[in-house]
Amino acid sequence: MFGPSPDNPTPLPGIDQLIFLKNFITRPDIEVGDFTYYDDEDDAAAFERRNVLYHYDFVGDKLIIGKFCSLAKDCTFLMNGANHTFTAFSTFPFAIFQNGWGDGDVMQLKSQSRGDTVVGNDVWIGMAATIMPGVTIGDGAIIGAHCVVAKDVAPYSIVVGNPAREVRKRFEADIVATLLKTKWWDWPIEKITRNLEAITNGDLDGMRNAV
Numbered sequence: 001m002f003g004p005s006p007d008n009p010t011p012l013p014g015i016d017q018l019i020f021l022k023n024f025i026t027r028p029d030i031e032v033g034d035f036t037y038y039d040d041e042d043d044a045a046a047f048e049r050r051n052v053l054y055h056y057d058f059v060g061d062k063l064i065i066g067k068f069c070s071l072a073k074d075c076t077f078l079m080n081g082a083n084h085t086f087t088a089f090s091t092f093p094f095a096i097f098q099n100g101w102g103d104g105d106v107m108q109l110k111s112q113s114r115g116d117t118v119v120g121n122d123v124w125i126g127m128a129a130t131i132m133p134g135v136t137i138g139d140g141a142i143i144g145a146h147c148v149v150a151k152d153v154a155p156y157s158i159v160v161g162n163p164a165r166e167v168r169k170r171f172e173a174d175i176v177a178t179l180l181k182t183k184w185w186d187w188p189i190e191k192i193t194r195n196l197e198a199i200t201n202g203d204l205d206g207m208r209n210a211v
Helices: 044-050 173-182 189-194 196-201 204-208
Strands: 018-020 030-032 037-039 063-065 076-078 117-119 157-160 165-169
Touching: 018 044, 037 044, 173 204, 189 196, 196 204
Parallel strands: 030 063, 063 117
Antiparallel strands: 018 037, 157 165
């Protein structure tokens, strides 16, 4: 036995509020890795519609979420379609409404884009956290409940608050470096299963010597 299949939409028998998220993604501009789950008793399967907001095709940005992430209820990703220009005299997006207000040219809106939103691997995002457009969250980071994350988050750091601020690193720098080098989330599932004790018990030598 090598754990649940990442292709099983509801990996916990009889519990449909916890889903392996990738199985519910239909948009080509959203990517979710294996084993990343979302837990929401209201309608977990509607994540793409309810939790990813202002994600307009014409803007062209992507939401990329890695493997083995844990996403709590009501975490929200605001995409670049939420941005308005603030260098003009008005922030109103006249062009998109056309009919004499422009030809639908969205280049001005695209110019406000901060790029893709990227969540690394093994990231835990707490309940009702908000991730702003263009943010990158590093591998192993923890995002506290109700955070508003407006800037990049370093790997294996813990952030809380509004705006989110780093309160501490999860591990010493040498441990973080080893974890980022081993990239255990990219191991074959058989190798992960063989080395679960090292992964879950903080056995650094075990991680270095994993086979």
